[in-house]
Amino acid sequence: DVKVTQSSRYLVKRTxxxxxxxxxxxxxxxxxxWYRQDPGLGLRLIYFSYDVKMKEKGDIPExxxxxxxxxxxxxxxxxxxxTNQTSMYLCAxxxxxxxxxxxxxxxxxxxx
Amino acid sequence: GQQLNQSPQSMFIQEGEDVSMNCTSSSIFNTWLWYxxxxxxxxxxLIALYKAGxxxxxxxxxxxxxxxxKDSFLNISASIPSDVGIxxxxxxxxxxxxxxxxxxxxx
Numbered sequence: 400d401v402k403v404t405q406s407s408r409y410l411v412k413r414t415x416x417x418x419x420x421x422x423x424x425x426x427x428x429x430x431x432x433w434y435r436q437d438p439g440l441g442l443r444l445i446y447f448s449y450d451v452k453m454k455e456k457g458d459i460p461e462x463x464x465x466x467x468x469x470x471x472x473x474x475x476x477x478x479x480x481x482t483n484q485t486s487m488y489l490c491a492x493x494x495x496x497x498x499x500x501x502x503x504x505x506x507x508x509x510x511x
Numbered sequence: 512g513q514q515l516n517q518s519p520q521s522m523f524i525q526e527g528e529d530v531s532m533n534c535t536s537s538s539i540f541n542t543w544l545w546y547x548x549x550x551x552x553x554x555x556x557l558i559a560l561y562k563a564g565x566x567x568x569x570x571x572x573x574x575x576x577x578x579x580x581k582d583s584f585l586n587i588s589a590s591i592p593s594d595v596g597i598x599x600x601x602x603x604x605x606x607x608x609x610x611x612x613x614x615x616x617x618x
Contacts, residue, residue: 403553432606434608439520439610440610441515441517441599441608441609441610441611442554442599442601442608443608444606444607447606457606458607489553489554491553497542497603497604498603499544499556499559499603500546500554500556500606502553502554502555503553504551504552504553505552505553
């Protein structure tokens with residue numbers, strides 16, 4: 400089974416802090432994704448990557464950046480956390496472009 | 512980009528009842544995916560649909576790809592408490608998700 404691991408289940412950060420959310424997958428998948436989940440809005444795509452060193456903006460990239468130095472690891476970075484970035488963050492991977500996603504269990508981030 | 516409208520937003524049903532939810536798109540889709548998110552976990556793929564008119568079952572779950580290619584339906588028969596969760600439709604090409612249907616099943 401594919402395992403997508405997010406390093407933290409819960410995080411509490413202060414406004415203005417730089418925040419790193421880490422995600423690792425163990426199935427040699429090419430593609431990795433970051434979503435945020437908010438009640439009533441579903442999952443919204445922040446960034447995705449189809450290869451090492453490659454990144455593409457999703458629907459809501461503002462306030463975020465990403466890093467993919469190794470194939471198995473995809474990091475989401477909040478350069479200066481704000482309260483409106485309080486949310487559940489979900490990482491996912493897929494074997495091929497346009498194949499179904501495998502998700503991690505999420506990181507619930509609270510920015511105070 | 513294209514929008515996915517999922518309804519209903521939430522459902523409260525009695526164990527044993529059947530459930531139906533749907534998703535519509537503002538544009539034509541080539542695939543429809545249905546995911547389920549259990550409380551405290553990430554979404555997991557339930558059913559994938561690749562052809563207009565396709566009807567696919569997975570146990571008590573049945574999903575259909577609408578003939579117009581702009582909608583899809585997910586039905587759950589004889590619901591049980593472990594059906595509780597949030598159900599999402601999704602577009603595989605643009606990787607967009609609907610807002611979800613939150614299902615509560617009363618024993």
